[in-house]
Amino acid sequence: MPPDAPAHLSEEQIISLVAYLAGGAGGDLAVGIGDDCAVLGGDQTGLVVTTDLLVQGSHFDLELMSPADVGHRSMAANLSDLAAMGARPAYGFLSLGMPARPTAAFVSELVGSMVAQGRAHGLKLAGGDTVKAPQVVINLCLLGAMGNLAPVLRSGGRLGDAVCVTGLLGGSGAGLAWLQAGRDPAEAAAAEAVAAHCRPTPRVAAGRALAESGRVHAMMDLSDGLAADLPRLARASGLGAAVEAEAVPISPAALAVAPALGGDALGWALGGGEDFELLFTCDPGEVPLLAQVVAEAAEGLTVTQVGRLTQGPGVTLIKQGEEEPITYKGFDHFQEPAP
Ligand SMILES: Nc1ncnc2c1ncn2[C@@H]1O[C@H](COP(=O)(O)OP(=O)(O)OP(=O)(O)O)[C@@H](O)[C@H]1O
Ligand SMILES: Cc1ncc(C[n+]2csc(CCOP(=O)(O)O)c2C)c(N)n1
Ligand SMILES: [Mg+2]
Incomplete structure (x- = not known):
């Protein structure tokens, strides 16, 4: 831990600490922690990657909005980071945590809306992970393609x-x-x-x-x-x-x-x-x-x-x-x- 780290960290201080521990970009990583997406280099040149975690109570409240709203917002938040680089949405990976006894109606509404929002922007859901969790947590990781354009940093x-x-x-x-x-x-x-x-x-x-x-x-x-x-x-x-x-x-x-x-x-x-x-x-x-x-x-x-x-x-x-x-x-x- 850096000697001057405060006792309790803000979101920004946590990210700075993680960036310090991870080290900066270099080698095949053109842009690492600090922008809306990471920019890959080497054999992956032209790809940008973003991920966002959305948690019940922190990012959405299922008492106040529908599962379809939550799905839409989750995908939109991630697509927005691709947009910020000027990337074309390509592939998505969805990791989902849900409390016990999830219903088909809930999953269909949540993921159906997410997929529809992604598809409208050319994104294909290509994988993910599913676990039981004390509350609904949604992690999306999206890959975007730059084609022949340089990402805007x-x-x-x-x-x-x-x-x-x-x-x-x-x-x-x-x-x-x-x-x-x-x-x-x-x-x-x-x-x-x-x-x-x-x-x-x-x-x-x-x-x-x-x-x-x-x-x-x-x-x-x-x-x-x-x-x-x-x-x-x-x-x-x-x-x-x-x-x-x-x-x-x-x-x-x-x-x-x-x-x-x-x-x-x-x-x-x-x-x-x-x-x-x-x-x-x-x-x-x-x-x-x-x-x-x-x-x-x-x-x-x-x-x-x-x-x-x-x-x-x-x-x-x-x-x-x-x-x-x-x-x-x-x-x-x-x-x-x-x-
Ligand atoms: N736990 C973490 N580990 C590694 N990198 C992280 C972590 N949290 C954030 N980052 C990186 O820090 C930078 C800023 O993250 P942040 O989530 O604030 O992104 P943002 O684009 O500003 O916000 P949003 O994701 O809401 O659009 C990004 O490059 C992100 O990949
Ligand atoms: C229940 C509930 N409480 C508060 C908010 C407000 N909020 C949550 S995350 C965020 C910024 C972007 O998030 P991140 O930095 O994680 O990408 C904002 C403004 C909300 N949407 N729902
Ligand atoms: Mg962003």
Whole structure:
């Protein structure tokens, strides 16, 4: 253990410790721990690999959503990491843990929805593992193919780059808050937010089109929220970033439920997580062209410039002209609750 390790670790500190123990990329591993996917080299050149573990109570609550929703979300979360590299989904491996006495209806709903979401993006389920577990746990490992394209990494950002996001942010966090407040998911005002949370759309075609354009410098997907994910992209690029609060494309779905829940729509947009939109950087002059590329690839999906890459250090939020360090927090599994 490193001598300066704190007693209790955050999610990010755990990953740093694992990366320290595992050692970095090299040899036939082109990109190891630290990006959305590992990038294989040597005989496996052109393949990227991602894996995500989803656990009842941490990532989904089967009291609040259907097994089909859980299956869809699990596959979407993983496909989103392939999208972030510009990869084409290829093969999936599903490891499933379930309590005793699982029913055919439950497995059909969960896995059927997962397979349908994968197939819609060209992915074939090719294997996995099944065990009894105290609660439902789902691990997907996906392989993506780059073809003749180089994967778009988090580390390619350049000073002065425009920082852009696809789509709208905050809908998923708002939908989760609605469900966790015990509100009726069928209520019209919340339908869009609940759908954003239960049935997110991974931006596979947009990610591929952005990679194909050759004009994107760095890219990742937004799983923990802009407030957590942009610092990762900026740090990987050796830079900082500034975000204009007024430019953040807050989802109308989040704005619609905020008053009823006493919630903060900007907070969901920056820190709610699980929107699974793409975050990318490019020359500021290329934003309109890339917006067109994305709109054509993904049925009118929008691109919004939310800020720029700076010398740093760190990420600042510009609110009504005032620049301050970003205080919104993204999602961390091991975050201690506020005292
Ligand atoms: N237990 C672990 N062992 C090895 N590598 C890990 C472990 N946990 C995370 N990583 C690696 O650390 C990096 C960041 O992981 P993380 O799960 O935060 O990925 P992400 O893409 O930021 O999030 P998401 O998977 O939600 O999109 C990835 O390269 C991932 O493969
Ligand atoms: C029951 C329940 N509680 C909390 C959340 C919120 N949540 C869980 S994981 C995550 C970020 C991405 O995860 P990871 O970093 O593991 O990929 C977020 C925002 C949820 N969806 N369901
Ligand atoms: Mg990711």
